[in-house]
Amino acid sequence: MVKRRGHKLITHILLIVIVLITAFPVLFALITSTLSFKDAFVFPPIMIPGGHFISNAVEAWNRVNMGRLFLNSLFISIVVAVVKITLSLMAAFAFTHFKFVGRNLLFPMSMITQMLPLPVRIIPTFELMNLFHWINTYYALTVPFFASTTGILLFRQFFLTIPRDLSDAARVDGVKPMRYFFQVIVPISRTNISALFVIEFIFMWSQYLWPLVVINSANMRVIQIGLKMLLASEQIAPEWNIIMAGTIIAMLFPLLVLIIFRKSFSQGIAMQTDK
Secondary structure, rough: HHHHHHHHHHHHHHEEEEEEEEHHHHHHHHHOOOOOOOOOHHOOOOOOOOOOOHHHHHHHHHHOOHHHHHHHHHHHHHHHHHHHHHHHHHHHHHHHHHOOOOOOHHHHHHHHHHHOOOHHHHHHHHHHHHHHOOOOOOHHHHHHOOOOOOHHOOOOOHOOOOHHHHHHHHHHOOOHHHHHHHHHHHHHHHHHHHHHHHHHHHHHOOOOOOOOOOOHHHHHHHHHHHHHHHHHOOOOOOOOHHHHHHHHHHHHHHHHHHHHHHHHHHHHHHHHHOO
C-alpha cells in the first residue's frame, strides 16, 4: 500500500512538472503583457504581473485594427469547420453505407492527400485561386480547406462501430438513406462532431502562411498576420509587452471554443483512442 502511494505521488509530481513546463510560455506571455516597455526588457525576466495589461491590450487592438482581424478569422474558422464537418459526415456515410464502383480505391487515395501538406501545394493552389479570380477574397481563404481527410477518417471509423442491424431495421421500416443519415447518424455523432469542430476551428484560427500569400488587402487580413504586424512595428526594439498583449487577446476565441466543447472534445478523442 505504501509503495503504491509512493508511485502515485511520483506520478502526480511528474504530471505537475510537465504541465508547468507546457504552460510556461503562455504564463510568460501573460505576465509580459502586464509589464511596461522598460520592464519587458529586464534580465532576468520579471515573473510578477504588472499593471499595464489594459493599456497594452488597447494599444495592440488599435495599432493593427484587431477588431477587423478578429471578425475575419472568426468567419473563416466557423465556415471552414462547419463545411468540413458536413462534407466529412457525408463522405464517411457514403464509404460505410453504400457500395459503389471504386469505393475501395477512393478511400486510400483520399488518405494519400495527407502526405501533401499546404506548403507543398501552395504554388498550384495559388495559381488555381488566381485562375478563378479569387485572390484577396473569402473564397480563397476558405474553399481550399473544405476537404478534410482527417474528418472522413474520424467519422468512418466511428460509423463502422454502429451495428449494421440499425440500418437494416431502418431500411425495413421504409426509412430513406438521407432521412436515416439526418435522424440517426448525425445525432449519435454529435460527440465526434464537437471534437472535430474544436480541432478545425483552432487549425483555421492559427493559419498564417496561406492568408499571407493569398491576401494583400488590410481589410482581409487575419489575426495571425496582425500579430506579425505588431512584431514588425517601426519601433527600434520590439515592444514585447504590446506583442504579448495581442497574443493573449488572440488566444481568447480558441480558448472559449475549447471551454464550451471541452466535455465533448474529451469524449470524442477518448472514443477514437479506445478503438
